[in-house]
Amino acid sequence: MKHFFDKEYKVLLVTDNRGNNLVKNSSEFKSYILSAGTPTNKNLLKKFFSYFLIFYSIIRSIIILKNEKPDLILGFGGYVSFPISFTSKFFNLPLIIYENNMVLGRANKYLSSFSKKILLAKKATKNFPEKYKNKIYEVGSILNKNIINYSPFEENENKEKFSILVLGGSQGAEIFGTVIPTVVKMIQDEGYEIEINQQCIINQKNSIIDFYKKHNIKNYVFEFD
Template sequence: MNKKILISTGGSGGHVIPATIIYKHLENNFDVYMTSDIRGVKFLNKDEYNLKIFNVRPISKNLLIMLFNFLLMIILIFKSIFFLRKNKINILISTGGYMSLPLCIGAKILNIKLLLFEPNMVLGRSNKFFISYCQKIFCYSNNVKKFPIKLKNKIKVIPALLRKNFYDKRDSNITLDTINLLIIGGSQGAKIFDDLVKNAIIELSKKYKLKIYQQTSSINFESFKKTYENNNINCELFNFNDDIINFMHKTDLCITRAGASTLAELNFTEVPYLAIPLPTAKDNHQFENAYFYNKLGFNWLLNQKEIDEKILLNKLINIIDNKEEYLAKKKNMKDFNYENTWNNINQKIISVINEN
């Protein structure tokens, strides 16, 4: 009899995208279900997954709202227990976040095997809460910050999770004579990418021939397009639902936030990038993500609180002019990626699933 596996996710793309990848790794060998809150649904094609909506509200500091959310959480825990029992779930895989709390609590009550996933270089708060109960936690490194030392034996290191289409071979010859520049603001957008970065690009275009691929909200499409056209900059704008791989494959250099999924994709496609971590990210995990890969020689790193248009412009000019450093970063990425194959990750995940 096939094991029945539930993958719990929701919230941002950083939680949902890895969940969809794990689902694809498991769907041919097991009976797989997925739960998400309403926010997370926009990051996946509902028709591809055996999906159930579990809408968990964000934790509020307002006392009245907290009391309401607490009562709602109790209801969701009972609902989770009912769902886990009804579907005879053998294993729960959580990709973190408060959205997974009721299901993880339900799994603990029912003594169901719990596996966690932590793509960041800082242990998330939800994962930290359940780390002593889980059987294993999938990570990209043994050196995750805030991880209890006595529980490090629970870490199962895997190569970074990537959607299957990323494994199609990339064939390109980068010269940097024309700079194909990709700008990614994260799934929730970023004002700095709408203003400061745009202005720096306008100045940069006076020195180099550019082709801009920029991710932005549909609200900005017309104004961005007009601004770039008025400055004779070739641009292609896209939103957060478009397939990012098509743009990464055209890209020489990227300016990005430092979400774990985005960095994994840039590393694999061998696109050196300038990381500007989101300073408000919980536990400063975006900085830790970028810094981890910075030490491996993949990227350049800037602190948003310490930069202005001039600093950003000078940094970009330095990156473009220093081709030896740029090519060294591409080689570092290539050397790092040799173990990242779909089959290798598949075997590692399934081996943990099949452990007693």
């Protein structure tokens, strides 16, 4: 966002309630809220409701694009970005998508068929359609370097002591909360001193913290907010 502001571009953000909570006090740009969720791994009723939210968000996206008349759509993957990115096709607006993971997500995989460019943090090796590889531009992480380089722990040259950061998607992957603590304990048992910073879902937070405390593993466990 800072890059666009430095270039004096007008920026319009389309996000969900969680994302809007982070920027609602900013006067630098205008934002809209869309509601959308993944229809996968749900029962029939919840799946129907998810598809309804996506359809409703597409209708809202049409209204947003008609009123705002942007010159470019930049999508960052996930079901929240899907409606506005998909709607760009109706207005013949150029779409650029960004994929931060090694595996191309479902939303970006579908959008890649009509996106002008596909920006990757690292070269995607799985789930990537061969016919769209001519659109790829490997640009690295778009996070601010201060965030990438930040650590609450002091730097230590001891190679047997290191810190690990675990981020599991926008809300913390549930499987990470089950697997990662055990893996960290295995590394500790090999003689390494571990400092773990782990994102998790809210109902796993206390059990993960208790596990690390029990095994004397320095930790910072946090949920997405």
